[in-house]
Amino acid sequence: MRWSRFLVLPAAKSQPDFLLSVPAGEDSLAHRRHVCARLIPQSRDSLVELLDIKEIFGRIAPLHVDLGCGDGSFLCALAQRMPDKNFLGIERLAGRIRSAARKAAGLGNVRLLRMETSYAARYLLPAEAVETFYLLFPDPWPKRRHHRRRIVTPDFLSSIHAAFRKNGIIYIATDHLDYFEKIKEVARSNPAFAVADLDIDLPPSRFALIFQQKGAPVHRLALRKVSPVQ
Numbered sequence: 001m002r003w004s005r006f007l008v009l010p011a012a013k014s015q016p017d018f019l020l021s022v023p024a025g026e027d028s029l030a031h032r033r034h035v036c037a038r039l040i041p042q043s044r045d046s047l048v049e050l051l052d053i054k055e056i057f058g059r060i061a062p063l064h065v066d067l068g069c070g071d072g073s074f075l076c077a078l079a080q081r082m083p084d085k086n087f088l089g090i091e092r093l094a095g096r097i098r099s100a101a102r103k104a105a106g107l108g109n110v111r112l113l114r115m116e117t118s119y120a121a122r123y124l125l126p127a128e129a130v131e132t133f134y135l136l137f138p139d140p141w142p143k144r145r146h147h148r149r150r151i152v153t154p155d156f157l158s159s160i161h162a163a164f165r166k167n168g169i170i171y172i173a174t175d176h177l178d179y180f181e182k183i184k185e186v187a188r189s190n191p192a193f194a195v196a197d198l199d200i201d202l203p204p205s206r207f208a209l210i211f212q213q214k215g216a217p218v219h220r221l222a223l224r225k226v227s228p229v230q
């Protein structure tokens with residue numbers, strides 16, 4: 001059986017609907033509902049190849065990546081605002097990917113990848129491909145013994161750095177102060193990033209709205225890739 005290379009759930013009905021893990025010939029709209037059950041095992045060759053961004057989106061445009069995109073509310077709102085940019089949402093939970101796919105159905109510039117963000121950032125995103133990353137409310141793993149499960153680590157920042165275009169920027173938000181302090185510590189220890197201006201009007205994500213309703217403080221940080229001093 002031939003398998004397409006990557007699950008990418010878009011958008012324009014005139015295009016193939018899936019790129020990841022869909023058996024050839026099963027790319028009809030009826031199949032869309034079941035796509036998440038058809039993911040190929042991660043050991044398959046296709047999961048170690050770099051994403052072909054041009055093929056996935058069918059065009060060349062600045063790439064924005066939402067890491068842990070959840071139900072896709074933020075991703076799709078932003079994609080609607082900026083039709084001239086490509087938006088890739090990465091999320092590991094099938095149910096959330098399905099919700100995001102429903103929201104993205106009418107958007108030609110959105111694709112979704114069901115994957116671990118750290119793996120995708122490190123192994124699947126081509127070098128110098130990404131203009132902007134968003135990491136909004138990453139799971140905080142509050143218990144000390146679970147801290148090693150947190151996404152933001154020195155390795156993660158290095159992966160992001162390699163994937164960034166010149167002057168690329170990552171927007172981070174969390175309600176968890178301890179995690180926020182740790183993120184700042186990791187960022188400070190990497191001279192390839194500088195703190196950037198946060199003066200940007202982004203649509204609220206689902207979790208941003210939840211924390212807003214609770215009146216919980218949200219901590220935000222933007223980091224810019226800086227070029228090494230020559």
Ligand SMILES: C[S@@+](CC[C@H](N)C(=O)[O-])C[C@H]1O[C@@H](n2cnc3c(N)ncnc32)[C@H](O)[C@@H]1O
Nearest residue numbers: 068069070091092093116117136137205206207
């Ligand atoms: C608290 S939710 C935030 C969702 C969304 N960013 C928002 O602000 O509404 C965290 C999301 O990240 C996803 N996630 C956590 N760790 C992940 C990982 N390692 N790889 C992919 N997704 C991950 C979770 O499944 C969840 O959907």
